Amino acid sequence: MAKLRHIAIAAKDPDAMAEFYKKAFDFKEVRKTDGPLAYGYHLSDGTIDLAILRFKTDQIGKGLDYTGLHHFGILVEDVEEVARKLEGLGGKHYMDQGGDRIGGFEVKFYGPEGVLFDVAEHPWTGTEPLPVEVKEAAD
Amino acid sequence: MPKLRHIAIAAEDPEAMAEFYKKAFDFVEVGRPNGVLADGVFLSDGTLNMAILKFKTDQLGKGMDFRGIHHFGVLVEDVEEFSKKLESLGAEHYIDQGQGGHQAGYFEKKFYGPERVLFDIAEHGWAGAEPLPASIKEAAE
Numbered sequence: 149m150a151k152l153r154h155i156a157i158a159a160k161d162p163d164a165m166a167e168f169y170k171k172a173f174d175f176k177e178v179r180k181t182d183g184p185l186a187y188g189y190h191l192s193d194g195t196i197d198l199a200i201l202r203f204k205t206d207q208i209g210k211g212l213d214y215t216g217l218h219h220f221g222i223l224v225e226d227v228e229e230v231a232r233k234l235e236g237l238g239g240k241h242y243m244d245q246g247g248d249r250i251g252g253f254e255v256k257f258y259g260p261e262g263v264l265f266d267v268a269e270h271p272w273t274g275t276e277p278l279p280v281e282v283k284e285a286a287d
Numbered sequence: 288m289p290k291l292r293h294i295a296i297a298a299e300d301p302e303a304m305a306e307f308y309k310k311a312f313d314f315v316e317v318g319r320p321n322g323v324l325a326d327g328v329f330l331s332d333g334t335l336n337m338a339i340l341k342f343k344t345d346q347l348g349k350g351m352d353f354r355g356i357h358h359f360g361v362l363v364e365d366v367e368e369f370s371k372k373l374e375s376l377g378a379e380h381y382i383d384q385g386q387g388g389h390q391a392g393y394f395e396k397k398f399y400g401p402e403r404v405l406f407d408i409a410e411h412g413w414a415g416a417e418p419l420p421a422s423i424k425e426a427a428e
Contacts, residue, residue: 159401165402172376216349217404218355261298264355
């Protein structure tokens with residue numbers, strides 16, 4: 149089964165917000181990022197990546213002033229296969245992100261009602277991989 | 288360490304949205320919440336509860352027609368202890384929710400963190416969510 153492994157929050161002040169969640173829940177900072185899409189932090193609870201980001205483009209059509217939950221990410225065995233499946237179900241491909249991105253290649257989709265999510269084969273930094281039996285079954 | 292175990296999406300049509308995620312990722316339906324705050328469908332990936340909800344009140348101050356990811360939930364060892372900690376860090380307590388119904392024993396507190404981002408904390412977890420690792424729970428007992 150695919151696994152939810154990434155939650156991204158849109159923040160005006162990622163530095164302050166990341167500090168809050170580190171102090172509140174002992175989440176660990178695993179990466180600081182400043183790429184073409186966003187500036188911010190990736191925290192981990194050991195299983196899930198919590199990204200706290202100031203976005204540089206309006207990916208969800210709510211304006212660059214939007215703050216709040218932004219998108220989630222799902223770890224899958226095979227991105228290409230899932231991408232085909234998502235398109236068959238009416239998901240709309242938004243963009244691919246990869247190259248030198250740490251943590252692996254991902255594909256962004258809009259699902260029903262324009263909700264944005266990522267699918268990736270490579271675990272986000274600091275997150276749990278897929279359970280072994282799932283990976284073995286896919287190999 | 289506390290664990291992220293819940294993500295809630297605000298939907299106009301939770302039924303259709305839940306069908307999409309069930310078909311797309313084999314997420315399993317684990318409940319049909321019907322409460323004062325929202326109706327919808329609970330899905331699980333075996334670790335997290337993914338709630339797809341039609342909200343009945345404007346919890347975020349973004350209007351009733353807000354669609355998108357709404358809040359998340361963190362499973363903690365001790366809700367009271369974490370409530371005190373969160374308030375000392377500047378979080379604002381919003382509401383308590385829980386007990387009885389389809390999910391007896393369930394209790395959560397909702398907080399606004401920095402920039403009014405809403406999140407829940409709970410001790411007993413959401414339907415279909417994995418409990419805290421045994422070592423953490425034992426250490427807390």
